[in-house]
Amino acid sequence: MKTMKAVVCRKYGGPEVAALEDIPSPALRAGSVRIQVHACSASFASLLVMEGKHQNRAPLPLIPGTEVAGVVVETGAGASRFRVGERVIxxxxxxxxxxxxxxPEETVFHLPDGVSFDAGAQFPTIYGTAYGALHWRARVAPGExxxxxxxxxxSGLAAVEVAKALGATVIATAGSKAKQDVVLEHGADHAIDYHRADWRDAVLALTGGRGADVIYDPVGGATFDTSLRCIAPNGRIIPMGFASGAIPTVPANIVLVKNISVIGVYWGYYFGWGRHPVAPGNDAKLRQAYAQLFDWTAQGRIRPRVHAALPLSEFKTALHMIAGRQAIGRVIMRPQP
Incomplete structure (x- = not known):
């Protein structure tokens, strides 16, 4: 029996109770491809899954991780889109x-030769989500x-770059001078320290008192609450996650009075994960989205940033970087020897 190394959680509790194990390689299914993983992304969502706190509670034992880049090494019956040896995400x-x-080949996409595996591993979820949220759902228009x-x-850097590529003026909040410098390098027009008590006033000052047309919020909690006080009329706010640990509630009176929309985006819906069947037309939408994202990458408008690249054996270090908010960009793990 062929085996592989994988991070396995046999009980909930986070990285400390997980282990790198030798386990049987997954069985190849019809319509699917086997990928030798060269890079995978550490993420806050994976931390929640490992702790048993994610909204999609995964059964045990589990192997976390949703984004990979690598090479096709085998194709299943009926799978016709990819050949052995092709680079994919x-x-x-x-x-x-x-x-x-x-x-399944529906959630596998070609990785251009000019894009590294480390960069490619950032596209399946965070760049896809940013594109879907800002373009498909919020319909960001040039000049907004x-x-x-x-x-x-x-997640934030992906949103900055996608918003800028869509023609928006981008205001970014970040918690240190080093982080603000990076978001400016990646296209933000303005950077604000969110530790400032008056960051809402800063947003209003930058927009002539009007507020932001679209707000992309992976933080939640008090940040979301304050965002409702600096959103423009007809604005759209996108709750992308809850890194603060607090899930906000939305006062319906503010939605009414400000004439705003609260937009949900679950990228797994487009991939057919969980109880969500793949909707008709999503396949073409997804392939168009990644084609656009990689076109912007070729133009230099998207530049995925790797904070650190570690062997998979150091998964605990990688995930602690995420938990401690040390990462500027994505932390990548490399499973191959």
């Missing part, structure tokens, strides 16, 4: 922190103002 519901994954919170993290 894939979004998987779980199993990414491993030397191999098996993914987009406010991105937590902008120095992997």
């Amino acid at each position: 894939a979004g998987v519901q779980s199993g990414g922190y491993a030397q191999e994954v098996v993914a 103002v987009v406010l991105v919170h937590g902008a120095a993290g992997g």
